[in-house]
Amino acid sequence: MESQILMTPNTSAPSAPQFDFNAWMQEQLQRTEQSLSLWVGVNAPADLGEAMRYAVLDGGKRLRPLLVLAAAQAVQGLPDAAMRAGCAVELIHAYSLVHDDMPCMDNDVLRRGKPTVHVQFGEARALLAGDALQALAFELLTPADDMVPPAIQAKLCRVLAQAAGAQGMAGGQAxxxxxxxxxxxxxxxxxxxxxxxxxxxxxxxxxxxxxxxxTPPVQQALSRYATALGVAFQVVDDVLDVIADAATLGKTPGKDAANDKPTFVSLMGLDGARSYANVLLQQALQALDDSDLPDVRALSALAHMVVSRSH
Amino acid sequence: MESQILMTPNTSAPSAPQFDFNAWMQEQLQRTEQSLSLWVGVNAPADLGEAMRYAVLDGGKRLRPLLVLAAAQAVQGLPDAAMRAGCAVELIHAYSLVHDDMPCMDNDVLRRGKPTVHVQFGEARALLAGDALQALAFELLTPADDMVPPAIQAKLCRVLAQAAGAQGMAGGQAxxxxxxxxxxxxxxxxxxxxxxxxxxxxxxxxxxxxxxxxTPPVQQALSRYATALGVAFQVVDDVLDVIADAATLGKTPGKDAANDKPTFVSLMGLDGARSYANVLLQQALQALDDSDLPDVRALSALAHMVVSRSH
Known part of the structure; x- marks a missing residue:
């Protein structure tokens, strides 16, 4: 995440100020960390809260919350809803890593440079912490205080539940x-x-x-952006799994190859996968253009970051 | 669930027909099974859908859906919302059993008279099936078709997420x-x-x-009913764990004592626990009386059933 990306505005307005993506990102990351720290594992009994906080805080690139916040900014969405949504999707991501690392799955002992949750807290507590994080995601999306309209709460739960479940993340893991x-x-x-x-x-x-x-056209354009970015993320992940070392990556590299799992690199070769990532980047940027939204600079910069990241 | 409970109506209206609880229950169970079969594990990739359906269908007393449906009937709630809510809470219950049975937790091989999910499908798939069932619960609560108003969708997600998470079920397991x-x-x-x-x-x-x-008084009365019923359920569970055999119980009996886990029986003795269950039943029935709702017969019969059940 150290890359310095200074983007010129996407609009043709000559007076628009230059967009400082790194400043934007730092601000969003700080707000996200504060919110997660406030919401995760507080008042949970036994060691459950500690395991939940260990799994979520002080780690992770927070790509998913950044995408939520950038998309919400592009459509001028409700900030309170966006922060809850960003944290909720990060909790789903975090719980999936906790369970994925367990001995019956990938049996990984290192994650983000730290012992994985089951190594630190035991398997039973890791299992429960993951389960509780998934529940918390939906709790965050449904505050009782009416700061987020019920229709938005329901929509956010719908989108997240579908993406997390058997037709989404869990299905892909299967x-x-x-x-x-x-x-x-x-x-x-x-x-x-x-x-x-x-x-x-x-x-x-x-x-x-x-x-x-x-409008539906805006929704569809941003959906195309997201699809291209999602594939690009995985292609780059596969590339990094081959070329990076554990210190940079924060997890055990080369595991996919060792497990004989298919990857974009095993399919296309290293250079082919790198070229493909750039094609996908162009598709994502084109979709942003198609959206005709006035300010998609953060979304654009995030797409660049995903493709140029080193870990 | 074979007990024949015929309840006289709770109201003093002399012309009210006698309530046939068993007929009511059979009808609700049939509708619940049909809905679960329609909604669970359909089109899920790999063997994930099969593991999800194995965990949920053809088993279980469905006490939680019955409570949802009985409560909804007492307050004349929206039937579509009630069926979704009933199935959603059953999915949370079912996923918790799948994870609870895993080797790193209770390491149980028998559940509802069948091999547990991880025995049948392997640990990794059991873990994923449980995760996917939790997500599906929230998906069921948030249909896109507007048959359930967004405000009810959001409320149902809020209640379920809080009950499932670190301040609820997962916290209790910890x-x-x-x-x-x-x-x-x-x-x-x-x-x-x-x-x-x-x-x-x-x-x-x-x-x-x-x-x-x-109204808040109705909500509070039914909340007192639910609290008493919840404790009674556990007291009876502890009693059955001591006196029942595996064939009746559908799971391995005596495990709590073997694991040196505290129970209401170890605390109060067998007779003490049985008396306590009856005290709780009276509290639950009193709360129904306090609600002043015209038809609480199904809720009343469910409380009797919980206390008199043999498995």
């Missing part, structure tokens, strides 16, 4: 499990990733959009 | 984990059960109530 040792073709690999990783990234953008009332 | 081998006093035992089991039973009633607009 395909992933079933695919170990099999040679998937590109179509099958795409389907697996579109569910396992793409669904939650696409939901992030859709949840940001759901924080305002927008 | 206390349970931490309590193995410890002598809990009555207050601590109550707190554990009020979260682990009571929260979801109370949420069932609250979700039924949320399907209509009711």
């Amino acid at each position: 395909i992933d499990l079933a695919s170990v040792g099999k040679a998937l073709d590109e179509q099958q690999l795409r389907r697996m990733h579109s569910l396992k990783t793409g669904a939650l990234l696409e939901a992030s953008v859709a949840m940001g959009v759901a924080c305002a009332a927008v | 206390i349970d984990l931490a309590s193995v081998g410890k002598a809990l006093d009555e207050q601590q035992l109550r707190r554990m059960h009020s979260l682990k089991t009571g929260a979801l039973l109370e949420a069932s009633v609250a979700m039924g109530v949320a399907c209509a607009a009711v």
